Amino acid sequence: MQIYRSLHPDHAKTLDTEGLRKNFLVQGLFQPGTLQMAYSHEDRMILLGAMPLAPLTLPAETKPLTGTDFLLQRRELGLINIGGPGRVTADGVAYDIGTEEALYLGAGTREVMFESLTETPAQFYGNSAPAHKSLPAKKITQAMASPVSLGAQETNNQRVIYRFLHPNVVETCQLLMGLTRLAQGSNWNTMPPHTHDRRCETYLYFDMDPATVVFHFMGEPQETRHLVMKNGDAAISPPWSVHAGCGTGRYTFIWCMAGENQVFEDMDMIAPGSLL
């Protein structure tokens, strides 16, 4: 499993392409028949990809990584299925999770199994963060995900934000998680951009043709850098970093935050004209 250390922005701005990719880009989460994880020290966020051909389970032994007896002993997990219909069984309770539906699992959940229900494998994308209390599991459909429309066609950023893990929808300790879908022809996400020094964030880009790339912008607002992202790649955005992207073709992305508060609107907006 890849471990991502936290970087000071003064260090990050000195990195070349390889250094930026090594420290902020997560690749290979979705591999047929496997469960993959990456651990970031930004708010101790874990990124997970499970693509079951036969049933897959969370690793039973996570001692050196978490110091706990099992992965979710003191952690919560948010999952969104970006593949075919699937099933998650958590401590014996089965949840059927369709394409672009979500599941929240609270701290204390010991056994988690992932299965595909059709020929098209399910692809569960997960984010996990430390949790201070155990909260009930909940399945969240797209209809429950309090969608917000942002942007406009004229500014190439028309999009709908589905907020699956949000205080109005499900109680969580830290996690806020959702999916943003762009209107056809709109290619900018999160523009105008923002930072939130109180929370880190991850972006998973998917639903892309193999030839499409997304230029994901990161860095302090006056020291922007970019990562070139392909289908299934994720980016880690430290609290000091902007996170916005522009695609050469269709893409959708899943964002997830953990940190100090859960006010979705708590963002420090940046005028595009002040970016450097």
Ligand SMILES: O=C[C@H](O)[C@@H](O)CC(=O)C(=O)O
């Ligand atoms: O802090 C919030 C996150 O960056 C995303 O919700 C932003 C986003 O999906 C968008 O504007 O397209």
Ligand SMILES: [Zn+2]
């Ligand atoms: Zn953000």
